[in-house]
Amino acid sequence: MKTTETIGAAADAAGPLRNAHPRRIRQARWAVSAAFFANGFVVGHWAPKIPVLAARLGITESVLGALVIMFGLGALISLLAxxxxxxxxxxxxxxxxxxLMLAPALLLISLSPSLAMTALTMLWLGIFLGAMDGAMNANAVSVEKARGHAIMSSCHGFWSLGGLTGAPLGGWMLVRFGDIGHSVGVLVLTGIIVLAAQYYYLRDAKVMAIGDEADSDGWSLGKVLALLPTGAGIYILGLCAFLSFVPEGSILDWSALYLAQEHKADIAYAGYAFAAFSGTMALMRFLGDGLRERLGDARTFLISSLIASVGFAIAGLGAALPVVIGGFLVCGVGLANMVPIVFSAAGRFKGVEPAIGIGIVTAFGYSGALTAPAVLGFVAERTGLAIIFAAFAVILLATGLLSLSLRSLRE
Incomplete structure (x- = not known):
């Protein structure tokens, strides 16, 4: 209701987008959804490839960690650039x-003959994954404005679906076809998806020139820096993204170890926490656009943070294994729409270009995803993971309260 009015008002201001043919808008909606799916699909295939890469190069966990940092740095740099x-x-x-540049990334990694070349190809993966991430979120905002209705949550649902499809398929392909065969398969499948969408993305209503094409001063540092907002609001929104990404990443990185070590779960059941979380997250993202239009972004974000807080409290304080897994399932319900709402708000933040707003907020989120595993691992050695998950209940409660100060979620 409130969100529809907000996006509708943005659409009125968008001019040409609002007048686009309905069929053209529908095509653009599915094209950007395909981009989200393809991005998640590559990430899903990357996950089972990590141990294969480590074995092929004969590297330790610390060296592998350094390669992952190269990937993360590439993503962070490319988000802003x-x-x-x-x-x-x-x-x-x-x-x-x-x-198009992301599609062959895993094949380049598989073909890298040395550690140095692998580091460069990891940088390639991070750069084009991150740059595509920011651009596709900005394009989703343009489609939202053209439609006058929210689509960001379902777009992120397609990303989750891509990851859920890519991870198990990637494991099977690695066993069946080997490292190179798997990477060629990912190149072909991803290429088909992105090529099918190539001509259907919606053009932005306004492309803000840093300088005209004929202006030799177009890329001056001053003009680039002028794009960065000076107000605190967009950075507070970025903090909300940071505080939403970190709990999400903690479940991916630590939930299986938590069940195995602190709840003595059999290895066959250790992955159930992440499965419950990711399954409910994908489902709730597809339902999220309707919830946002009924409740508004501010109310949906607050309710989501409260639900996620309850989920982490159950996961961290629960004694029985089914209860703990149920807690992670509730976390998926709560966390599902927090990041999409923040991204959508960043794309329509007053006085900030959509791509710049999304780039800043995404950089905050990625920095949380990059730094959290190491910090949480250090703390977990001293406190155990149960306390960390219980602490996230308090952090998410604070995040919900912080969101109340953001006018961009209410407008």
Whole structure:
């Protein structure tokens, strides 16, 4: 209701987008959904490839960790650089090119003959994954404005679906076809998806020139820096993204170990926590757009943070294994729509170009996902994981209260 009015008002301001043919808007909606699916699909295939890469290169966990940091640095750098490129050239162009460059990334990693080359290909993966991430979120905001209705949650649902599809399929392909065969398969499948969507992305209503094409001063540092907002609001929104990404990443990185070590779960059941979490998260993201339009972004975000807080309290304090797994399931319900809401709000933040707003907020979120595993591992050695998960209940409660100060979620 409130969200529909907000997006509708943004659409009125968007001009040409609002007048686009309904069929064109529908095509654009499915094209950007395909981009989200393809991005998640590559990430899903990357997960089972990690131990294969470590075995092929004969590297230790610490060296593998350094390679993952290269991936993360590439993603962070490209989010900010990609935001500037998206603002200059439009999100549709950047999604097109970055998706094509992402498709062969895993094959390049598989073909790397040395540790140094692998580090460079990891950087490649991070750069184009991150740049595509920011651009496709910006394009989803453009489609939201054109439709006058929310789509961001379901777009993230397609990302989750891509990951849920890619991970098990990737494991099977690695066993059946080997490292190179798997990577070639990912290149072909991802290529088919992104090529099918290439001509259907919606052009942004306004592409803000850092300088005209004929202006030789177009890429001056001053003009680039002028795009960065000076108000605190967008950075508080980024903090909300940070505080939403970290709990989500903690379940991915630590839930299986938590069940195995602190609840003595059999290895066959250790993955159930993440399965329960990711399954409910994907489902709730597909339901999220309707909830946002009924309740509004501010109320949906607050309720989601409270539900996630309850889920982490159950997961951290529960004694029986089914109760703990149920807690992670509730976490999925709560966390599902927090990040999509923050991204959507960043894309329509007043006085900030959509790509810049999304780039800043996504960079905050990625930094949380990158730093959290190491910090949580250090703390867990001293306190145990149960206390960490219980602490997230308090953190998410605080995140919900922090969101009340953000006008961008209410407007």
């Amino acid at each position: 990609g935001a500037v490129l998206t603002t200059r050239y439009g999100s549709d162009r950047i999604v097109r090119w970055t998706s």
